[in-house]
Every structure is written in C-alpha cells, then in structure tokens.
Amino acid sequence: MVSDAIERVVVLRHPIERVWAALTTAQGLSRWFGSVARIDLRPGGRAFFRWDDLDGESVATIAVVDPPHRFAFRWGIEGLPEDEALQTLVDFTLEPVPDGTRLRLVESGFAQAAADVARSAHRTNTQGWDTELVDLEIYLDAAA
Incomplete structure (x- = not known):
C-alpha cells in the first residue's frame, strides 16, 4: 500500500509575513527552493522552479492563494512524463x-499513480521536502 501524502510540521522563529514571502515570491523561493524560481501568484498562475544541482525543472499551477495563511500548487508526479495529467497537491x-510561525506542509495525491511510480515519487519527494524545509529555515535565519 502506497502512502498518499507527505506531511511535515515545523515551527519557524519568524513572523508569518516573512515566511509567506519566502514561500510565495520569486526572490524568496530562489533562496531556498531550487536555484531559480519564477511565480505568477494567483490561482491558475504558473510557478517555475529549476534546480541547477539536479539539472531539473518543475512547472506548477497555483491552486490557492490566501495571504498570509495558505498557499497551494499542483505539479507533476516524479517519474511520469511531463504531459501526464496526474499531479500532486502541495499545500502550505x-x-x-508565540515562537513564530507554524508551517504545515502536505503533499498529497501520490496514490493515483501506479504503485511503483507512487512509491518512488513519495520516497523522492519525502527526502526532497526534508532537505528543502531545512533550507527554508537556514534561509530565514540568515536573513534575520
């Protein structure tokens, strides 16, 4: 049985507005989530992320923009062709x-893919989010 979701909760020692900006601006995202990011911050808008060290790029479609409380996007499942309709939802x-901002990340929708693809994508993205959330905390702490 493949887990359908990845869930992480972290408390960041920064005000909600700073965390929101790190999640939703090209400048903020480029500092912790990938090497280069572009974002059209509106439902239906697109976000582009490139990781130079992975020689990879992802395109996401913005699903929810509710400043400064909720931001969500959909993107392709790792291991499927780029034109594949199946996507996961990444929801922040x-x-x-009292100590800053509680960030809850849930990426869901893996179980809709074939079991071997879903398992591999879930494992890859779990490792990715664990790394990226540490990078987010390092970025926010350094910018303080």
Missing part, C-alpha cells in the same frame, strides 16, 4: 504561534 498552511 501558516499559523502564527
């Missing part, structure tokens, strides 16, 4: 807490 929820 931000909540102010």
Whole structure:
C-alpha cells in the first residue's frame, strides 16, 4: 500500500509575513527552493522552479492563494512524463504561534499513480521536502 501524502510540521522563529514571502515570491523561493524560481501568484498562475544541482525543472499551477495563511500548487508526479495529467497537491498552511510561525506542509495525491511510480515519487519527494524545509529555515535565519 502506497502512502498518499507527505506531511511535515515545523515551527519557524519568524513572523508569518516573512515566511509567506519566502514561500510565495520569486526572490524568496530562489533562496531556498531550487536555484531559480519564477511565480505568477494567483490561482491558475504558473510557478517555475529549476534546480541547477539536479539539472531539473518543475512547472506548477497555483491552486490557492490566501495571504498570509495558505498557499497551494499542483505539479507533476516524479517519474511520469511531463504531459501526464496526474499531479500532486502541495499545500502550505501558516499559523502564527508565540515562537513564530507554524508551517504545515502536505503533499498529497501520490496514490493515483501506479504503485511503483507512487512509491518512488513519495520516497523522492519525502527526502526532497526534508532537505528543502531545512533550507527554508537556514534561509530565514540568515536573513534575520
């Protein structure tokens, strides 16, 4: 049985507005999520992410923009052709807490792919999010 979702919760020692900007601006995203990012921040808008060290690029479609509390996008499942319709939903929820901002990340929709593809994509993205969320924290702490 393939897990359908990845879920991570971190508390970042920064105000919600700073975390929101890191998640939703090209300048912020380019500092922690990939090497280069472009984003058209509106539902139906596109976001482009490139990772120089992976020689890879991803295109996402913005699904939800609710500043500064929720941001979500859909993107392709790793291991499927780029024109494949199956996508996962990456959903960030931000909540102010006494120590800063609680960030909840949920990426869901892996189980719609064939089991071997879903397992591999889930494993790859789990490792990716673990790394990227550390990079987010490092970026925010350095910019403070």
